[in-house]
Amino acid sequence: MATLFLGMNANAARIDMVDVSNNNGYMSTAEYVSMRNEFGVKAVTVKISEGGTYKDPYAASNIANVQAAGMYINGYHFARYATKAQAIAEADFAGKTAKAAGLPVGAVLVTDVESQEANNQSQATNDRNNAAFMQEIQKFGYRADIYTSGSWANSKMTIKGKTGWIAAYPYVPAGKNWYSTNHAWQWSSTAKFRISYGGFDVSQLNSNYYTAGQKSKVKPTNKCAVKANNQKSNKNIYKPDASAKWVKETKTYTLKTAVKLRTGASTSSSVITILPAGATVKTDQAIIQGGYRWVRQPRFYGYGYLATGPASNTLEYVKSGVTHTYYTVKYGDSWWAIAQRNGLSMTTLASQNGKTIYTTIYPGQRLVVR
Incomplete structure (x- = not known):
């Protein structure tokens, strides 16, 4: 089935699908059209909900605008469940929220399993909970799937062949079709699009599951741009900076103000999320470069980076809060x-x-x- 999605550059990971959430802000139809025509994006998976109470405020506009751009639409729920009962309750919440946001029947509604709650469970418990969620979500007319990291697949939970959306970020994606027996492989969280701000999670589709179970009918209008943009996205995007030296630092910080967690140790790196004041951050390495002292936070997959203050700050987080107008x-x-x-x-x-x-x-x- 993977042959359905072969592009012009067989040695490069493809940008077949993008996933978006409130972290990306409002996304216009024009932005999605650009993704389709200039980058070859076929499908978009939008965040719907998290846990048992959170509803993504941009879900409805993302769903409408993706559909207006003529691409396949899917959704995902960030799982917080630790028991079977909680999994069923979260599936009911996600299904109702997806319906209200306009996610069409027949779309995939993924359970995104990467939380600390899941990390604390055995593989058998996670398998039971995931199965309960997916069975319940189908009652709303949605198809089900699991998203998790490559390090958790068949370790923290079972991901069988011809199922699953797996995240794994190599330094150089080109040259290997990772997770070719699964539905999708998320290979980057920092992909750039011409008229959209920031970095995006992008995936290669290895089956037609996320394009409504059929060979994609989405066609880009600028195939030359797709090829060039695809190759550009594959060029050593995760190669670490060799100009400065990282040192080991195992420490827990409590933030005195909100801080941007980035994909790299630079103020120009994409923002993963904004950590609120009072949050604790466990680090494993530190570096001084670009006028700041940076620390590295191990995450579910890869790392996040945040500045702990100016380069002269070698101990505590000293950056003062900023009052905005x-x-x-x-x-x-x-x-x-x-x-x-x-x-x-x-x-x-x-x-x-x-x-x-x-x-x-x-x-x-x-x-x-x-």
């Missing part, structure tokens, strides 16, 4: 108008809000202007 977008506003009103360039205004000047803004949205 916000502006609430009104009907008729534009990036240009808001930027001019606050003495900023459009690019600066968009960047400090985690967006680009091509991102749609809408009335009621709050933007950082100071």
